Amino acid sequence: MNAHTGFPLPDLTTSLPRAAFRFSPKAAEEATAVLDAAPADIFRQLLDDQESETTLLVARRALHAFLPTADAEAGTDAATDAATDADAIAARVRQARTALEPALAGLRERGSETYRLVLRQRAPLMLLAGCWLDNVSQTATQPSVIVNRLFGQYFFLQGEGTPERGLLARRWRALIELGVHLPEIETVDFLKEAEARPLTALHASFHLALSRLPASFLPEVVGVHYAVNALGIDDLLLGTDTPFLAEAEARAVLAEYLGLTESSPTGARDRQRMTAAIELVLRLEREHTALLGELADWHDGLSLDAKVGRIVARHAPYAGRQHRSVRLGDRRLSDWLDDENMDLAAFVGQFREARQMKPAREGVCRFLRSIKFGGPMFGIFDEHEAAVFTQWAQAIAAGEPADLDFRPNTAGDGQALAWAQALRGSDPADTVLADAPSGLDDRQLFHRVVNIEQFPHILGAARDRAEANLTDAELLFAHGSGGTLTDAEYFDYTPEALMARVDAIYWDKLVDPYQPLTEIPDRDTVIFEQSTFALGSLIDGTWAQRIGNLGRNHRQSDHMLFSIYADEMGRGDLDKNHITLIHQVLASMDIHLPHIRQDEFLEQGDLPDGLYGFSIHQVCLALFPDTLYNEILGYNLGIEMFGLGAMRLHEIQKLRRHNLDAGYEQAHLSIDNFSAGHARQSADIIVSYLDGVRRNSGEEAVQREWRRIWRGYASFAYFVEHKLVGQVLAAQPAAAPAAPAADDAGLLI
Known part of the structure; x- marks a missing residue:
């Protein structure tokens, strides 16, 4: 045993130690290009690419720009003392809410067209729906008390496994009922359809940036979570009577965190960081409320000609080539519409005088006839746009003069410019540029992939490691039936074939072979065997920890897999958290380990070196929830079934014999039971996913996707079935890959 004191429970962590963030020079170049681009491009990078170090560097630089206090020296005692009372903070936020409430109520009273425009503008923020909690629960943070409290509220916001009951779905329904129809937030044209101003995209980028680095910015996550929910700007704007997450519930987490900081060695600093995050939220919400007011005033001040100009601008990119024979003034209509810098005022002025707008004998101009049913332009303009054109034609016919003094929409642009400059100039001192080191041993690689926020430059190596393991595991496609606890032999997929294989594994491999042990190993042997399982247990659930993230949680299989992860983490209940449970087991054996994120874990001597490969594979899979999604589904099936049957029953028997x-x-x-638990759910998840593939892409695509899923299952079996893998490799040419290292019992877990 080592002399270290280990990692005590409960985990009262209030922040992780500050450390350098390591990025490759290539990522630095790419991040600079992103931050030099338009705000919408920053938003898209942070939302769309959840697997690259470039995104993490964009996030780090964004947080430095928005949260300079997080990188500054500790402030005065007075500043930190002000943050020790949750009620005082609540009063401060309530005061800000009261000040903003009249402006938001006034926006609800605007005309329906203006109100819908305001709601569309707010939608990118409204539909982030707590994204800053997406990754707060991870291998580097569990089983922290505050992380579990936050995760419990996150699970509630997500609808507790049923997204239709969650906050995001509630807001979508509210927007639709108010006449605002937008594509999903992850679609490429979402910001365009929302007509998002630069400031809106930048504010949303801050929240997304925080969601990418929550372990490193835990105090800020706590502050943002409380402030956004307590302010309730979206509820005020929507006129929602009851907030989804009550302020009292959010305040309880805030108070608990403040209590934890009282005994934390970094408590004063953490309180200051948390308070700075709250103040930032207040500032941002004031800025955005002001933007919405500017936007509403601008829209209400538009002339009828300017409203027509807005409609023309919206459709011009798709219309030019359809009108080559039509002339408007001294130019062809197609030339007008193909001009990226079209002078809208000049266009509308010419359009007013065009023969298409002259009233016919029946009183309806040619243009209005063309957009009605049966006309050549029917269906191009929506009901609201058609109504504007009708009103405009009537005004022209009545002789109303033109008003071509179009005021540009500059809502929020002053603040957006300031934030954009801060982002471009952001250069956090803790960012180190270096290529990933080569030749890392498994302990070193494990430390880095667990602490991926500090070591993003290792992502390429992590991906290579996962792919190599998956490729090696395919040898079991032809030999997997010989496994003791698994059967990774390949078969063509049908739902019935999968369920037949799963049933056979359950009965033939896991349940029927069970006989109670007649001889129990001695205590030291039992403890040693448990130590060979422990490293895998300490990262329980890791493979699925990123499945519920905003922007990628849209399939039924995503929701189902996220629910499994939530179960592994106790759904926020620390006593049911599986990481807590394994620490308690180890403590009963007098094994006291550092936390796996800590540098001290690199030196621990209780867990054998040969076991790291299996855990590294799990964490590496978890880092790529999009590109290795299929493999995660297959791996999930393997590990959830592994919780059943003879092996587990024998371990319980041995532990109880020695009062462990x-x-x-x-x-x-x-929880993994085969009737309705995780094992059965894991098979159902695969069926659900492949059913969607079949309906969208056909049977051939199903088999391609299935092969990847099954190699994920095989990668689990590859580490578990050490003896079988060794036998297969021994029978192959010398160039075959090396078998994974094993413990003395011949079983890896």
């Missing part, structure tokens, strides 16, 4: 904690084993035997 069997809580972790018992929890899995129950």
